[in-house]
Amino acid sequence: MGVIEKVPAYIEKIPGGGIVTTSMDWVLNQSRASSIWYMLFGLACCAIEMMATGASRYDFDRFGMIFRASPRQADLMFVAGTVTHKMAKRVKILHEQMAEPRYVIAMGGCACNGGPFYYDCYSVLKGIDKVIPVDVYIPGCPPRPESLMEGCLRLQEKIKREKLSDWSSDRKNA
Amino acid sequence: MDRVLNNTELRDEEFLINMGPQHPSTHGVLRLVLKMEGEFIRDLVPHVGYLHRSIEKIAENRTYNQFMPYTDRIDYCASMPSNQAWAVAIEKLAGIEVPEKAEYLRVIMTELNRIASHLIYLGVMSLDLGAVTPFLYTFREREWILDLFEMTCGQRLTYHYIRIGGVSRDIPPEFGKSLKAFVADFRKKLDDYEAILTENPIFLGRTKNVGVLPLDVAKDCGASGPTIRGSNFAWDIRKAEPYSVYPKLNFTIPTGKVGDVWDRYIVRIQEMRQSCNLAEQALDGLPESDVIRAKLPAVLKPPAGEVFSRIEAPRGEMGYYVVSTGDKKPYRVKIRTASYGNLQVLAPISIGWKIGDLVAIFGSLDVILPEVDR
Amino acid sequence: MTKEDIIRKLQDKFGSDLEVVQNNQPEPFVYISKDKYREFCRHVKTDPELDFDFLFQLAGVHYPMPSAGSGSSDERFEVVLSLSSHAKIHRMVAKVKLDIIDPEIETISDIWAAANWYERESMELFGIKFLHHPDPRPLLLVEDWEFGYPMRKGWTGPDFIPMPEK
Numbered sequence: 001m002g003v004i005e006k007v008p009a010y011i012e013k014i015p016g017g018g019i020v021t022t023s024m025d026w027v028l029n030q031s032r033a034s035s036i037w038y039m040l041f042g043l044a045c046c047a048i049e050m051m052a053t054g055a056s057r058y059d060f061d062r063f064g065m066i067f068r069a070s071p072r073q074a075d076l077m078f079v080a081g082t083v084t085h086k087m088a089k090r091v092k093i094l095h096e097q098m099a100e101p102r103y104v105i106a107m108g109g110c111a112c113n114g115g116p117f118y119y120d121c122y123s124v125l126k127g128i129d130k131v132i133p134v135d136v137y138i139p140g141c142p143p144r145p146e147s148l149m150e151g152c153l154r155l156q157e158k159i160k161r162e163k164l165s166d167w168s169s170d171r172k173n174a
Numbered sequence: 175m176d177r178v179l180n181n182t183e184l185r186d187e188e189f190l191i192n193m194g195p196q197h198p199s200t201h202g203v204l205r206l207v208l209k210m211e212g213e214f215i216r217d218l219v220p221h222v223g224y225l226h227r228s229i230e231k232i233a234e235n236r237t238y239n240q241f242m243p244y245t246d247r248i249d250y251c252a253s254m255p256s257n258q259a260w261a262v263a264i265e266k267l268a269g270i271e272v273p274e275k276a277e278y279l280r281v282i283m284t285e286l287n288r289i290a291s292h293l294i295y296l297g298v299m300s301l302d303l304g305a306v307t308p309f310l311y312t313f314r315e316r317e318w319i320l321d322l323f324e325m326t327c328g329q330r331l332t333y334h335y336i337r338i339g340g341v342s343r344d345i346p347p348e349f350g351k352s353l354k355a356f357v358a359d360f361r362k363k364l365d366d367y368e369a370i371l372t373e374n375p376i377f378l379g380r381t382k383n384v385g386v387l388p389l390d391v392a393k394d395c396g397a398s399g400p401t402i403r404g405s406n407f408a409w410d411i412r413k414a415e416p417y418s419v420y421p422k423l424n425f426t427i428p429t430g431k432v433g434d435v436w437d438r439y440i441v442r443i444q445e446m447r448q449s450c451n452l453a454e455q456a457l458d459g460l461p462e463s464d465v466i467r468a469k470l471p472a473v474l475k476p477p478a479g480e481v482f483s484r485i486e487a488p489r490g491e492m493g494y495y496v497v498s499t500g501d502k503k504p505y506r507v508k509i510r511t512a513s514y515g516n517l518q519v520l521a522p523i524s525i526g527w528k529i530g531d532l533v534a535i536f537g538s539l540d541v542i543l544p545e546v547d548r
Numbered sequence: 549m550t551k552e553d554i555i556r557k558l559q560d561k562f563g564s565d566l567e568v569v570q571n572n573q574p575e576p577f578v579y580i581s582k583d584k585y586r587e588f589c590r591h592v593k594t595d596p597e598l599d600f601d602f603l604f605q606l607a608g609v610h611y612p613m614p615s616a617g618s619g620s621s622d623e624r625f626e627v628v629l630s631l632s633s634h635a636k637i638h639r640m641v642a643k644v645k646l647d648i649i650d651p652e653i654e655t656i657s658d659i660w661a662a663a664n665w666y667e668r669e670s671m672e673l674f675g676i677k678f679l680h681h682p683d684p685r686p687l688l689l690v691e692d693w694e695f696g697y698p699m700r701k702g703w704t705g706p707d708f709i710p711m712p713e714k
Contacts, residue, residue, distance in 0.1 A: 048331060055297075116247070120231055123227065393662040491604070510604060547688060
């Protein structure tokens, strides 16, 4: 029952069941952060570390994160690997196909700003944030599974700080 | 309504389907455009280039030692053999002699990496065919191998361990015990995997006699490695043009009989067993020495000339053609990878099958896209 | 067959159209003239003693200035074939020189099917024209690439940041 103690709420007991009063923001954020479904979008080497993080030893399922193949069913897109100009157009289309609220994690050096392919490279996009908005950057080449999980936990904290008004239709940078 | 009832001749139309760059079964960013007639594939055109990172252009602006980390990223599932291919090419060009202990360490590491790469193949192919359990099992075994690598060189995926002239550091004392324990345990685990998959009627139904690869098509299109060994052809660079200390070690080359998807699966399972033997033999034969790298100048300048060399990577033959002008940076580097040839085989052998079979055939070729695009 | 045997057999057949590169590599490196290129490829594939049935790779190289160590000192393009034989277990490297201004050569994708993709790659990265190629679409670059041929020496283009000299 530790959760109840930590909840910033006021509990009332009414015969027939307990009622918890809290804010809508808190409930929505908590449920969104605890069940982020990510899209399989491994491009290069970081994809193997992403798969290893979802596999037996470092399990993603305990955070409520399951992989889904289709962007329509996913909340989170890990951009794992180098993005080339040819692929960048498709990344943008896939990002727009995801339903809001949607989040992007740039995993690895190549997705953050080009990585080892920054110099002398004519076909690599130097960072995925040139085409889509990014929420969390995870450096590394490739980042260890522990780094990846730390990035996901930071994303969960970021989600928990959101307000309902952020996702209204006036939001400009979605 | 009358037209449907009276018209007994139903015509199929051909239509195009796009298995786009993002697809759970394409193992990376490959786009296949399929011309379908009903359920059957009539033609297939692969579109590649979605991961073209211009590594050959980068090579012309880096020194020979600075280029070594890029070779990791060409085939990241088997990073040690990729390093070794570049090291072997430059050692052949410059006439560098590698110390014996380094050669044995290279064999241990490349054979362990061969096992890790085939485990990824096994897990991902089973996942494509619908079996989720082998994926979790194989990635659990692979974590033990990655622990061994992390003990030695500190990295889990892209090692940069094999350097020109030798290796970068010696193995720690607890490596030998852990390796022997791993090999003893892994042989039993391989029996477990075979118990799940090899005689399973669903697996047999999806893979037996599917995607048969005739040997002349394979040779003509440039296929190599387990893809061509599945078609009953015992060709392995480690036996045909031996390099390193492979002539002193004892191993056989497994082959398939027919060249279907099941044969290529069995070839890889047996190769994992052979790699266990090789790693153990190399560990037993490790000489007592402290020299793990040849003495080289800080900036390596090989003599002017060209070289053509190749090794056996887990997916096939990987080789380099390097032109040097005597400068500290190479003039031209051409990387030839195994998946480039293996992918060209896909179009001839999948005509006439359904999309579900295409997933099985493509999984059995074990193609990694950065190898194709470089 | 040893290196000398292969060289002697090829010199018997092609005479002055063949030029041998002197180096200390275990494989023979030969230059073949442009007109005899297809005949050479067909001969080394079908001859029962040479039997080069495996095209390992086909590369384009750009030599804009005389450079030492590559067997010749003209400015040119080169197409380099690496061949090997499964049955006889021997290897060879064959090269052909092309014009620097307008490089073009016949295709060999009907002799070895593996050459198809290598020639497409050289076409778009170097600008070497392979005549009668069955499928001359670009392979690796973006579909609407219009900035020249990137692998040529001295090329620059948008989004190309050369490494700064230290």
